[in-house]
Amino acid sequence: MAVLVAGRFRLDLAQPLVMGVVNVTPDSFSDGGKFFDPKAAVAHAVNLDADILDIGGESSRPGALPVSAQQEMDRILPVLEGLKGVEKPISVDTRRPEVMQAALRAGASMINDIEALQAPGALDAVANSRCAVCLMHMKGEPATMQKDPHYDDVVGEVLGFLKERTQVAMQAGIAQERIVIDPGFGFGKTVAHNMEVLRNLARFKALGVPILAGWSRKSTLGKLTGRPAEERLAASLAAALLALQGGATILRVHDVKETRDVIAVWRAYRQ
Numbered sequence: 385m386a387v388l389v390a391g392r393f394r395l396d397l398a399q400p401l402v403m404g405v406v407n408v409t410p411d412s413f414s415d416g417g418k419f420f421d422p423k424a425a426v427a428h429a430v431n432l433d434a435d436i437l438d439i440g441g442e443s444s445r446p447g448a449l450p451v452s453a454q455q456e457m458d459r460i461l462p463v464l465e466g467l468k469g470v471e472k473p474i475s476v477d478t479r480r481p482e483v484m485q486a487a488l489r490a491g492a493s494m495i496n497d498i499e500a501l502q503a504p505g506a507l508d509a510v511a512n513s514r515c516a517v518c519l520m521h522m523k524g525e526p527a528t529m530q531k532d533p534h535y536d537d538v539v540g541e542v543l544g545f546l547k548e549r550t551q552v553a554m555q556a557g558i559a560q561e562r563i564v565i566d567p568g569f570g571f572g573k574t575v576a577h578n579m580e581v582l583r584n585l586a587r588f589k590a591l592g593v594p595i596l597a598g599w600s601r602k603s604t605l606g607k608l609t610g611r612p613a614e615e616r617l618a619a620s621l622a623a624a625l626l627a628l629q630g631g632a633t634i635l636r637v638h639d640v641k642e643t644r645d646v647i648a649v650w651r652a653y654r655q
């Protein structure tokens with residue numbers, strides 16, 4: 385049975401899980417500013433009814449500028465405090481080791497790192513806990529990553545990077561059952577790159593750890609449909625279904641209820 389260990393939680397991945405996005409930022413591409421107030425963020429998180437909540441205090445949308453670790457902590461820690469009584473795994477989307485440590489002390493059970501624990505100290509911050517970690521591929525930095533990204537072999541390069549980061553994480557003492565990988569759709573990738581990776585997602589199963597996919601409302605879907613972020617639900621659901629079919633077992637989404645319906649249809653088809 386495929387299981388993800390996340391602190392005190394053991395998550396059964398026999399059925400795909402839905403990770404709900406909670407952006408505590410003024411500038412995220414789809415819901416920036418909506419849940420910047422901690423009370424609004426907590427209410428939204430509870431309302432989402434996701435299997436895992438992913439709380440983020442720094443936008444990683446293309447073109448976003450970094451914020452300081454202190455700013456990130458000021459944004460997310462009150463939300464973690466407000467979610468203390470909620471009996472479900474809470475992930476924190478951060479690439480900074482000091483934010484990881486503070487989040488884990490405040491009750492987070494998972495770290496979602498778009499830099500795959502490459503920051504000095506990040507591997508130790510995760511290894512010294514029992515949390516789960518998502519290792520994501522990104523080419524470049526959010527501020528510039530969409531400026532003409534180039535690969536000779538996008539699938540091979542992303543796969544090679546995630547293989548290496550999984551090995552490094554395990555050598556640092558992070559057990560395989562705590563690790564999730566994510567090809568990072570939209571992170572330094574054109575529409576063609578994203579589609580090539582999605583078409584080949586099943587190849588990532590060879591790494592032996594669960595695959596997380598995040599397609600929700602992303603700009604590639606905007607480019608394909610001509611729609612703004614708030615009108616990309618149908619495209620997001622189509623991409624979620626294709627990711628499930630490619631072997632993703634965790635879907636990171638804004639629209640939890642609708643994504644659960646996709647999973648229900650996919651499961652019935654699979655039986």
Ligand code: 9MG
Pocket residue numbers: 440444477496497498518520566568569596597598599636
């Ligand atoms: C923070 N964030 C935004 N998009 C994401 C994605 O596709 N995957 C992961 N792991 N994190 C993301």
